[in-house]
Each structure stands twice: as structure tokens, then as C-alpha cells.
Amino acid sequence: MVGNSLAQVSTCPTVLFSSLSTLPSSSSRYFPCPLAAAAALTPAAFRLSSRLKALQSTCSTTITHSYALPLKRFNASIGTIRGNPYLFRSFSLPLLLGNGDACYHFGGGGGGGNNNHDSSNSNSGWHNDNNPSGFYHSFLFFSICICSVVCCFCNFQLASALATTTIAVLDKSESGYVWEVRGGKWTMLIPHLFEDAFVIVPGTGTSSSSSSSFFLSNLWLQCRLLFMRLMLPEGFPQSVSSDYLDYSLWRGVQGIASQISGVLATQALLYAVGLGKGAIPTAAAVNWVLKDGIGYLSKIMLSKYGRHFDVNPKGWRLFADMLENAAFGMEMFTPACPHLFVQIGAIAGAGRSAAALIQAATRSCFYAGFAAQRNFAEVIAKGEAQGMVSKSIGIVLGISLANCIGSSTILAFVSFSVVTWVHMFCNLKSYQSIKLRTLNPYRASLVFSEYLISGQAPPVKDVNDEEPLFPALLSLNVKAMNKGESNVLSSEAKDAAAAIENRLQLGSKLSDVVNNKEDVLALFSLYKNEGYILTEKRGRFCVVLKETCSPQDMLKALFHVNYVYWLEKNAGIEGRSASNDCKPGGRLQMSLDYVQREFNHVKNDGESMGWITDGLIARPLPHRIHPG
């Protein structure tokens, strides 16, 4: 929607302003945003900006256009000046995070308005800021500069939408230049005037800093770009999913907190064994034996729960963080009873390495979701870099905190609990910001029941907000903070999802669910063409998986379960014996008929909402059957 209006605006051959501010004269000299400063450095830009100011007051056709954006101070500016030899068009979208961590900017600047490109784009009408890292600016940044103060993550989604639009708009015009894209770096190539060749438009990153006062801000810009190149995946934000930035920022903070806890805990351990500062080799040896040696064992023990991690990664991850903090806490506790040093240290070590295993395993699950362009390695490599930075900060802070605390137990406990609280809070926030697009039994039930009730699959975000972190332990659940918003999901659907989650048994043994020969024959013939057999036994929905069953079949089975549940709730059709249910008009026959007709619809509908409907991510019992 935004894209459309942008395209429409850009082709309008008038002076267009989208601006909430009235270009104060000082704003052209002082730019809070270094990107904008660099962009407005060219003399032409200055000339144009002054001309524009004049125009602004006199121009008869001024169209003000502002977008309804999450934050109103953010806007995009487009200006086309007719009759000006310096034809200009610019789209710009500077975004600056409030904490100054990262800044993304994408804009295309071009010579030649859409109407008169043939006349003027190949001569001197070219003023394009083109720094080596691929941020193109023209001018008209004044209003945007204000918004660079804004810290608003959701703008990123808009940024990508507008960025693609910009490309699309550029596509349509037919001038002879080409952008070369290498990773996140855009270079412009234009045809040579006289020869049949392309020339690279030289980067203006350094050449534009003619006066020394801009040199510093330019340097700052370069540093920022370098930092972004090191810390964010190439092609950010298009190359990752929209929840990536939120997650990474929270992770960064929790990394610092966890490192501080680590330093404090280690110090406590050292005090407990009677080592002062400076006994590094011994401490390392002690640490190694306890932490790694015993930890290896717990890793092996824990690995058999691997499938649980897939089905419910967020809950397990939070559990791992709690385990980690508990381990730190125990280590902190050792100075109080030094005689139990080895025992406590061993348990803490086991807890810590178990936590490390869960963290590593679930991290892969999250990263796989972030890698929107199958750029796994890039996302992980950048994750390592981010982790390194927050760890180093954490270690420095931790050491200085440890110095302040000394051997005072009370102080140590106070600071430890504060740090732990910060740590857990950041963890919680980071997991809540992740939007998993895969379907596990709970999410799938929610999506399907909502579909059955309202005829439409719910969006990814609402379902993720609704999903409890620990489905098994309902009392422990931490509700998402935004209670007021998620009214998209009906309460019936939520109840249905919870009930189905409880009553579902995937991968049952057929020998357990059938009583007599007739049932078996009826079930076999009814489900002849399906990869599963669904029947009900003592109130449980038992799904027996055939040997050939694919994850897609499991998803279908779950849809079937949902429909059977819906029938039970709304039509009051109770199950009788399996052979009766399989007769024409029987419950299973009817529902299977419906499922076969409707499953592709619900799949497509879910896909259009962003769900990955390739299959169900579940943890079936390890029983499969091969009908004779």
C-alpha cells in the first residue's frame, strides 16, 4: 500500500513535499544524522536546498503527502523539480536506532526525472551521493533528520517495503544506468559518454568532505558502516526476517548480563577454594575438571530430549537460561559452605553445560527462522560477532564489578540477583520477539481451530503471542505483555488448542487402540489412501502413523483431529466404536471426507498468512505400522 502511493507520488511531475517540519534554516547546516550530513554535502545539494526553500514559500503546486506510519515523525521525502536543470529525485529512508547501534539506510538517488530523462540525465545533471558502502542519498533530508532520533524497530519492515519499491520504480524508467549489488553494497554504473563502456560512479564518501568540519562526522559515518558490516548480516534487513533485530538487541544485553554473572560466579568459586586473585592456572584447571568433565555427561544424558527442543524451542530455551542462572547462583553460594565445594561445583557444572547444549540446539532453530534467504552461515557468523562484542563488554563490566564487591557476600548476592533479573528479563523479551513460522501441535491446533471457527487462518504474530512458553505447565506461563491486542484469536480457538494439545497422541500403537478385527478392517479400508490412521480411544485422539507417513500427513492428521474436535463441540457428535464411525455418515468417515476436500484450502490460506505449512513439527512416539 505504501509502495503504491510512493510510486504514484514519484511520477507526479510537480514539487512534492512530504514533510512535517518546515525546513528550519539551521537544519541544513547541522544534521543530527551523520548519514544525512554526508548526503547533503555536495555543493549542488546546498544550492538545491536553498532553491527549494525559496520554492517552498512560493510554489503554487505543493502537495503534502505523509504516510500513516507507526511513528509519525518518520516520513519519506520525494521531490521532483520541474524546469530545473538539476533534475532531482530522491527517495530516502534513513533509520536510526535510538541506541545508536545500527543504522540502516536505503535510498536511491537518480538524475533525471521520469518525464525528461532523455534530455538531461547524461549531461551534468548528475548529483548522486554514493559512498562506498552503498548508501545513496540525495538531499531533502531535513524532515527525516528529525526522525533519526526516533527509536522504532518496526520501521524496518517499512524500510524493506520501501526499498523494494524504490528498485521497482527505478526499473520502470529506461535510462542507461545500472546498479551493481554486491552483498549489501550498491555501486552505480553509468554508460560512458563517448565510448561504448560502463564506468563506475566514484564513491563520494570521501570526496564530498571538502571542509574539515564534516570530516569528523564522515569518519563517524564510516565507523558506523564498518560496525554494521561486521555485526549485521549482508543485505540486512531484506536478508533476514523482521524479528531478527529485536531478538539480536535483546540478546546483546542478556549476553552482557550473563557474562557478568559468570565472572561473579567464578570469583566466588575461587574465594571458596581459598584462592585469591592471580591464581589463574590453578583456577583454570579446577574449572576445567568440574565444568567440562562432568558437563560432558549431562550433555549426553540430555541429548535424548532433542525432539522436544524442536517442538517447543522457546520454552526449553528459557528453561536453559534458568538452569544457567541457577548454576551461577549455586556457585555464588559455595563460599558459604566451602566443604561442599566439589559437590556444588559439580552440580553447577552439569547444569551449565546442559544449558549450553539446549541453547546451542535451539539457537539453530531460531537462526533457521531468521535466515529469510537461506543465508544460515551468514546469520550465524554475524551472531558470533555480536556475541563476542557483548561478551567482551560483559567481562569488562563483570571484572570491575567483582573488584568493587570484593569478598563481601551480601553485596555479591545483591548484585547477582539484580544481574540475574536483567538477564532473565532480556531473555524473555528476546524469545517473545521471535515469531516462529513453523507449526507445532499447539500452533497448528490454534491455526486450524481458528480457521474452522472464522474461516481464516490467524496471523503469525498473534499465534506466537498467544502460545504459552511451557505448554505442559500452564501455571508457570508468563503471559505476553500486550494483553489488550490479541483479540484476533477467539477464546474458543484457544480452548480448543489447549484441549487438543492435551488429548492428542501422535504415533500410537495400533495394537493398543483397536479391540477387534472389525475395527482394524474398517480403519484400514477407510484410511487406505492416507498416511495415518486417526481414531479415538478413551477420550484421546490417537493418530497411528503408517510407515510412509510424511510430516505433511501429520499436519493433515492434526487438521482432522481439529475437525473431529469441532464436530464434538459444535455438533455434539460423540464417538462410538471405530467400526461404526467408519461407516458412511459415521463420524470418522464424514470428517475424513471434509478434511480431504478442505486441507489444501487451509494450507494455502495458512501459507498466505506466512506460515510454513510443509509439515508438522512434532514429537511422535516411535511407533509406525505397515498394514498387511
Add this chain to the structure above:
Amino acid sequence: MKKKEPDKPPEVPVYWIEISDSISHRYQFEPDGHLSVSVVNDSRPAVQRMADSFLNKFFPSGYPYSVNEGYLRYTQFRALQHLTSAALSVLSTQSLLLAAGLRPTPAQSTVVSWILKDGMQHVGKLICSNLGARMDSEPKRWRILADVLYDLGTGLEVLSPLCPHLFLEMAGLGNFAKGMAVVAARATRLPIYSSFAKEGNLSDLFAKGEAISTLFNVIGIGAGIQLASTICSTMQGKMVVGPLLSVLHVYSVVEEMRAAPVNTLNPQRTAMVVADFLKTGEIPSPADLRYREDLLFPGRLIEDAGSVKVGRSFNKFMKPSKLKELKQIFHGEKFILSPGSKWVDMVLEHSATGEDALKGWLVAAYAAGLERSNHERSACVLKAAYDKVNDVFTPFISEMQSKGWHTDRFLDGGGSRFAWQ
């Protein structure tokens, strides 16, 4: 729904086979209505059965249904790789401690240089984290490179007692290499694992993989301690055993990587798919291609697939006039082919997917075939090939997807792409 008539084919015994934890039971209804159970062809000796159930702990649940082909071989070599690597690390640590002890410096500065050496690892990590996009394109190659780097680092550490005065330099450089290796190995782990994951069981694969590597790390450390206290207590012994272990290590990594059926499209795999398709009319599955991939020189030209090069710098081969001409042929496509003297350059648009790349490759391959047969040149050949591809393309893509390829992305690593104006 006609099938549900229980028109009992009389007295065909009703039975089914239930498979749980790789043991098959045959269930059958006896005529008297009672259910009988028998274990099917489990002729394994008791020892092996125990070993199997132990091994099951280390395999993803639902194995072998839940993973793709090649997982077993991958795991075997992975175990060997971790064993050798852990043994090597014991040797290198021993050497390092020895070298640090040989230095005629006060303890304080030894500690400082120890820390500096560890700091070098972070530098290595930072540098390597910049190359992530290339790792996505060639995960196997980078993984092998990572282990070679790791062995180089270890080698430097092993050699450090030979020149204790250069301790910091040697150990630092070693750790630098190790840091790069660690990032590369970790980053490529997910692309490799995800090629095995069949049922979205990525975390499970990961956890089980960690368990295996942990187990063999422990064994390897044990072996390393044994070696360090016997054969390798002298430098000569180390010089013999070290390279041996290292060769074994790299060999097992190479085998491990070759076993992984990576199912994303990079230039080499695309070219191989197209070449196979033209030769046999069949599309190979990821598992078919895995042993034929060239991991050392992924950029080599494949003549059967039209000798396409992708991702070269634009101004090296393109002229404005040529561009205009080519754009008319490939109107509305996200790729452009530019035939050169030795190879064909392919230009991909910024948002091009794997399907666009495949299409471009097919056009190039057809054009090369036409050229060979009737020696025409350039534009009209391209045009003819393009028309031909348009006919076969839709079934081609659906066949690709059914073979398990991910055609939504084309991973060209650090190559250039373009946005038209």
C-alpha cells in the same frame, strides 16, 4: 468414499507390522478373535542388539525416517574427526605448556602472553564472521577449509617448543587461525544439518550431533593423554604422530562433507543439475550430486551446462549497446546472458531466485548445444534457446522441487548482482 465398504475378502488374515525402535512386530488376529504378536526377522545377535539400542540414543528420534540420506556416513566420519581432533588438541596443549615453561621470562609476562594469544582468537573470529555469505554458497568447502586452518593452528602450537623465544608469535598466529576456523565451522554447521533435516527436526539433529561429538571428544582426549605420555613425550614422536592425526582428521572431514546432501542451489550445483538434465533427461537429487561436487575448485566451468560464469563485475564484460540488445531478447526476465569468447556471463537481477538462475543456465546450455550443431552465432541462437526453454521450464521446476531442491534462492556467495535502470 467407495473404498470404505467392508466387503471382506474372506479369510485374508488381518495383520500389520508395527515398527518401534527398529524392532518389527507382526500383529495378527487369530480366528478366535484374539491378537497374536510375533517378532519379525530380528536375527541380530544379542550383543549387536544392545549396541544398536545404545546407538539409538545418539540418533535423532525417528531415525532413519526423519533424516535424509547420508546421515549415517556423515556421523561416522564426524566421530572420527572429533576423535582425532581432540587427541591433537591434547598434544598441542602439552606443547604450549612446554614452550611457555621453556621461556626464560617471569611468570607474569607468561600470563600476559597467554592472554594475548587468546585475544588473537577473537581477531580471527571477527575476520571470519565477515565471510558468512560465501559460506552459505559453499558450506562444504568452507567447512573443510576451517578444519585445515584449525590443523594449521594446532601445528603451529605443536611446533612452538622448537623456538620458545617466538612463543607469542607462534601461539598467537595459531590461535588466530583457530579463531577463524571456529567461526567457519560453527557457521557452516547449520546449512549442513539443515540438509539432513527432513521433518523440521533441526534441534534434535543438533542435540544428537553434539552428543556424539562430545562422546568422541572424551575418547579422543583420553587417547591424546595416552599418546602424550608415551610416544609423543619427545618432540620427534610428536612430529610423526601429529601429521598422521592431522591427515586423518582432514580426510574424515572431507568424507563427512561429501556425505552431506546439500539441497540449495549454488553455481556449481545448478550447473551440474542442468548438465545432467541435458545429458539424461533426468534431474538428479541432492544425494546423487553430493559425491560429484568439486570441493576444491567450485568455480570451474562445466561445458555441458553452457560454461556459465555468474557474478562477475559488470563493467568487465558488458557494454551499453550490448546490454540494450540483450535486454530485448530476455525481456521481462531477471537474468541476462552475455556470450563471450570462452564462456557465457550471466547477469542476475538483485531479486533473482533460484528459478531465474536455473532458467538462465538452461538457456545457456541449450544455446551452447545449438551452436555446436550448426555453428550459428550469438543473438538468434540465444533467442531460439530461450524459446525452447520457455516450453520445458514449468515441468522442469516442479520436478526439481519434487526431488527435494530448494529453488527459492540462488546462493551465489559474494558475487555481484544488478538492479536495472
